Amino acid sequence: MSHKLLSKKQLCPNVYMTDIEAPLVAAAARPGQFVIVCLAGGYSERIPLTIAGADAKKGTIRLIWQAVGKSTVELGQLKVGDSVENILGPLGKPTHVEKFGTVVCIGGGIGNAPLLPIATAMKKAGNKVISILGARTRELLILEEDFKAVSDEIIIVTDDGSYGRKALVTGPLDEICQAAPKPGLAVAIGPAIMMKFCCATTKKYDVPTVVSLNTIMIDGTGMCGGCRVEVGGQTKFVCVDGPEFDGHLVNFDLMMKRMQAYKKQEAQALEEYKHKCKIGLDK
Amino acid sequence: MNQQQLLDELLKKHKDGTLKPSDRFNIPPQPMPQQDSVERRKNVNEVALGYTETQARLEALRCLQCKNAPCVEGCPVRIKIKEFITEIVEGNFQKALDIIRENSLLPAVCGRVCPQEVQCQLPCTVGKKFKDVEKSVSIGRLERFVSDWGRKQHDQSSPAVAAATGKKVAVIGSGPGGIVVATDVRRAGHDVTVFEAFHKTGGVMVYGIPEFRLPKAIVQEEIDTLEKMGVKIVRNFVVGRTKTIKQLIEEDGFDAVYVGVGAGLPMFMGIEGEHLVGVYSANEYLTRANLMRAYDFGKGADTPIAMSKRVAVVGGGNVAMDSARTAVRLGAEKVYLVYRRSEKEMPARVEEVHHAKEEGIEFHLLRNPKKIIGNAEGVVTAIECLKFELGEPDASGRRRPVPIEGSEFIIDVDTVVVAIGNGANPLIGQTTDGLTLNKWGNIIVDENCKTSLEGVYAGGDIVLGAATVILAMGQGRTAAAAINEYLKSK
Numbered sequence: 060m061s062h063k064l065l066s067k068k069q070l071c072p073n074v075y076m077t078d079i080e081a082p083l084v085a086a087a088a089r090p091g092q093f094v095i096v097c098l099a100g101g102y103s104e105r106i107p108l109t110i111a112g113a114d115a116k117k118g119t120i121r122l123i124w125q126a127v128g129k130s131t132v133e134l135g136q137l138k139v140g141d142s143v144e145n146i147l148g149p150l151g152k153p154t155h156v157e158k159f160g161t162v163v164c165i166g167g168g169i170g171n172a173p174l175l176p177i178a179t180a181m182k183k184a185g186n187k188v189i190s191i192l193g194a195r196t197r198e199l200l201i202l203e204e205d206f207k208a209v210s211d212e213i214i215i216v217t218d219d220g221s222y223g224r225k226a227l228v229t230g231p232l233d234e235i236c237q238a239a240p241k242p243g244l245a246v247a248i249g250p251a252i253m254m255k256f257c258c259a260t261t262k263k264y265d266v267p268t269v270v271s272l273n274t275i276m277i278d279g280t281g282m283c284g285g286c287r288v289e290v291g292g293q294t295k296f297v298c299v300d301g302p303e304f305d306g307h308l309v310n311f312d313l314m315m316k317r318m319q320a321y322k323k324q325e326a327q328a329l330e331e332y333k334h335k336c337k338i339g340l341d342k
Numbered sequence: 343m344n345q346q347q348l349l350d351e352l353l354k355k356h357k358d359g360t361l362k363p364s365d366r367f368n369i370p371p372q373p374m375p376q377q378d379s380v381e382r383r384k385n386v387n388e389v390a391l392g393y394t395e396t397q398a399r400l401e402a403l404r405c406l407q408c409k410n411a412p413c414v415e416g417c418p419v420r421i422k423i424k425e426f427i428t429e430i431v432e433g434n435f436q437k438a439l440d441i442i443r444e445n446s447l448l449p450a451v452c453g454r455v456c457p458q459e460v461q462c463q464l465p466c467t468v469g470k471k472f473k474d475v476e477k478s479v480s481i482g483r484l485e486r487f488v489s490d491w492g493r494k495q496h497d498q499s500s501p502a503v504a505a506a507t508g509k510k511v512a513v514i515g516s517g518p519g520g521i522v523v524a525t526d527v528r529r530a531g532h533d534v535t536v537f538e539a540f541h542k543t544g545g546v547m548v549y550g551i552p553e554f555r556l557p558k559a560i561v562q563e564e565i566d567t568l569e570k571m572g573v574k575i576v577r578n579f580v581v582g583r584t585k586t587i588k589q590l591i592e593e594d595g596f597d598a599v600y601v602g603v604g605a606g607l608p609m610f611m612g613i614e615g616e617h618l619v620g621v622y623s624a625n626e627y628l629t630r631a632n633l634m635r636a637y638d639f640g641k642g643a644d645t646p647i648a649m650s651k652r653v654a655v656v657g658g659g660n661v662a663m664d665s666a667r668t669a670v671r672l673g674a675e676k677v678y679l680v681y682r683r684s685e686k687e688m689p690a691r692v693e694e695v696h697h698a699k700e701e702g703i704e705f706h707l708l709r710n711p712k713k714i715i716g717n718a719e720g721v722v723t724a725i726e727c728l729k730f731e732l733g734e735p736d737a738s739g740r741r742r743p744v745p746i747e748g749s750e751f752i753i754d755v756d757t758v759v760v761a762i763g764n765g766a767n768p769l770i771g772q773t774t775d776g777l778t779l780n781k782w783g784n785i786i787v788d789e790n791c792k793t794s795l796e797g798v799y800a801g802g803d804i805v806l807g808a809a810t811v812i813l814a815m816g817q818g819r820t821a822a823a824a825i826n827e828y829l830k831s832k
């Protein structure tokens with residue numbers, strides 16, 4: 060079965076959003092779950108991407124991705140009407156949603172995409188949602204309007220101060236944790252290093268914190284063990300036991316090392332691809 | 343005298359009825375022609391090349407046609423061994439193939455990967471006479487010869503399908519068990535859909551067992567046959583997530599379900615350093631290499647794999663041999679196989695152990711890793727092992743390996759592949775209420791492969807634990823018969 064791109068939008072340099080036909084996945088998808096996309100079947104890479112939204116009636120899912128390497132760059136070259144051959148999912152355990160009181164949702168960079176359906180679900184469940192969205196610089200901030208719609212409060216931070224506060228997400232997070240009443244839950248999704256420091260921050264105040272991990276995956280069904288992480292001293296498979304875990308128990312240092320496993324080969328593949336296709340990657 | 347002359351002479355005696363058992367014993371066991379051991383380190387093509395017609399008939403003539411045919415007892419699906427061998431002697435290869443097909447649906451696969459030396463060839467009278475199982479009649483190679491002959495005839499036919507019954511059956515997983523169930527249930531006229539999580543069908547036969555042992559094209563032909571019979575195949579569909587078994591029954595109207603999801607949960611050793619970069623489960627290593635064809639990285643395949651120089655593979659089964667031999671083909675200069683018992687206890691097929699040695703893999707027997715050592719970047723640099731000796735037999739009947747204290751030593755490696763077995767994948771169990779599992783997470787079935795749920799059957803590795811292709815097929819047959827029976831009364 061092939062899956063047609065029904066819309067495509069560039070949200071910021073190197074970040075794309077598409078609504079894509081996948082009726083079975085759309086019908087079953089819950090916040091927090093992801094799919095594995097395989098561009099052309101055959102021997103193309105299997106790319107895990109979070110389901111950033113689903114419309115069961117239309118039979119579509121929304122994917123938002125950052126073009127970082129060969130496969131995601133190739134995905135970014137597709138136009139409306141083009142198709143990808145395989146989409147497997149929904150995978151992973153859905154987010155545990157209930158009334159926690161105040162929920163702080165912290166998104167970093169592309170992490171805003173998987174965070175949005177979770178924030179939406181938390182709001183629906185009657186929580187007060189405070190969103191902290193961080194980006195390196197103004198033009199890299201995505202989904203601000205969508206977050207506004209589901210948040211009671213929204214705080215924007217940029218590394219260079221070009222928009223919102225000049226701070227890291229951990230700045231406002233620390234303040235929110237200090238205020239009474241303490242948040243009932245924090246959800247942090249973004250680069251591993253950001254999640255690590257968010258967890259270090261909330262730990263001080265004993266605020267339970269959920270993170271969504273994006274380790275390297277192959278099958279996504281618990282068969283290969285490639286996505287394994289150490290959580291509370293135990294081996295867990297992100298694709299079936301996660302992708303969400305108690306952030307205070309995750310061994311982030313190990314995870315960050317494992318994510319670098321193929322750095323050299325990935326760089327080589329991207330170089331060759333760019334060369335072959337003569338594509339000018341957007342600046 | 344060349345082989346052809348020998349064969350002609352023997353056939354003449356055979357016709358005259360003057361071929362004596364002693365003549366048969368004098369026929370040299372036919373070796374398997376194979377790719378040169380140096381050349382094949384550089385390619386992924388099949389290693390064993392298959393018998394010539396002359397060889398096959400000579401080997402077939404070694405069979406004594408024992409009245410009681412003890413070989414058949416050793417075969418899990420009871421192939422009529424002496425009957426099909428007779429037909430080979432006579433040159434009636436089509437007949438031989440038909441006889442095998444009565445009991446085995448995937449002879450080209452079984453002829454290649456069955457552990458014959460512990461099944462049909464173990465009780466063979468000829469091997470007993472020579473007190474050497476390797477001198478038994480090479481039943482597996484003959485089975486392979488016949489099926490390869492059949493494939494060369496470009497036979498496009500597929501099994502006949504009975505008139506439509508209007509009943510629908512879902513088969514979950516496209517491994518050997520699933521393929522057999524789909525065939526047998528479809529033959530009875532039911533509407534069959536196979537659901538497969540991967541984008542390629544064939545189960546372990548395509549993502550685990552490497553091309554050099556079982557070419558993908560052979561498995562693909564079986565899938566093509568299924569499609570020709572009108573079996574629907576849905577790839578990229580993970581039952582339990584895309585839809586649950588309950589939904590398949592209640593929403594999609596499936597009347598019966600076969601669960602053949604295999605044993606896909608890799609086990610680790612639980613030692614220090616197991617999460618370092620460069621430590622793989624055999625499943626990941628083999629999937630990257632086989633299914634994603636990482637050996638063609640940059641030449642059409644996008645999935646990378648470690649470009650290792652020194653690899654240690656831990657384990658002694660087929661999975662370990664396949665990993666070690668794959669590492670060789672990926673260009674590793676040194677490949678060590680680390681196994682905690684001795685060669686005698688190795689569960690791998692004898693033939694594959696031979697092949698591995700020929701390809702230069704170094705065996706470290708009675709050794710086991712104690713910890714994995716890495717550098718500041720978290721990348722593997724070495725393993726520290728302990729030496730072992732064999733003690734009393736344990737529950738498995740094999741002698742228990744006992745570590746020798748203070749015997750630690752270090753092997754420098756950049757990659758470690760852990761091939762110590764697979765547990766049951768928990769997904770189906772977690773998402774199917776009322777399905778009874780044992781304490782290891784395997785599905786419990788009765789003698790008809792029926793589970794605790796009405797209309798739901800299961801077989802293969804998810805029931806047996808990591809087992810074999812032929813056992814999965816055997817259970818598939820049983821389950822299919824039970825499903826056909828069940829649907830009659832429904």
Ligand SMILES: Cc1cc2nc3c(=O)[nH]c(=O)nc-3n(C[C@H](O)[C@H](O)[C@H](O)COP(=O)(O)OP(=O)(O)OC[C@H]3O[C@@H](n4cnc5c(N)ncnc54)[C@H](O)[C@@H]3O)c2cc1C
Nearest residue numbers: 107108109123124125128129130131273274275276318325
């Ligand atoms: C559960 C999950 C959800 C994700 N959701 C999103 C999302 O919504 N949007 C988004 O932009 N990205 C998401 N990612 C990350 C995305 O899958 C990777 O960026 C992508 O696979 C990189 O592929 P590439 O070939 O373009 O880059 P490469 O050059 O191959 O790799 C670039 C970096 O991406 C990571 N990566 C590489 N291969 C994989 C792989 N198979 N699985 C996971 N990470 C890999 C590595 O850290 C690597 O250094 C998610 C990852 C996971 C595991």
Ligand SMILES: Cc1cc2nc3c(=O)[nH]c(=O)nc-3n(C[C@H](O)[C@H](O)[C@H](O)COP(=O)(O)OP(=O)(O)OC[C@H]3O[C@@H](n4cnc5c(N)ncnc54)[C@H](O)[C@@H]3O)c2cc1C
Nearest residue numbers: 515517519539545546550581603604802803809810811814
């Ligand atoms: C490397 C290796 C080498 C081996 N060598 C040999 C050998 O030489 N000889 C031998 O006899 N045996 C060998 N085996 C064992 C043999 O391959 C297995 O016993 C056999 O394949 C089991 O068959 P199965 O039908 O149970 O399913 P499997 O072959 O395990 O296939 C199960 C299929 O189900 C799919 N699946 C899983 N979960 C789901 C889900 N939820 N929804 C949809 N699909 C799903 C999987 O993707 C897979 O394709 C080897 C195994 C390995 C790993």
Ligand code: SF4
Nearest residue numbers: 405406408413466467
């Ligand atoms: S036991 Fe050996 S010799 Fe006897 S019938 Fe079987 S294959 Fe032939």
Ligand code: FES
Nearest residue numbers: 279281283284298
């Ligand atoms: S991706 Fe293979 S086990 Fe998680």
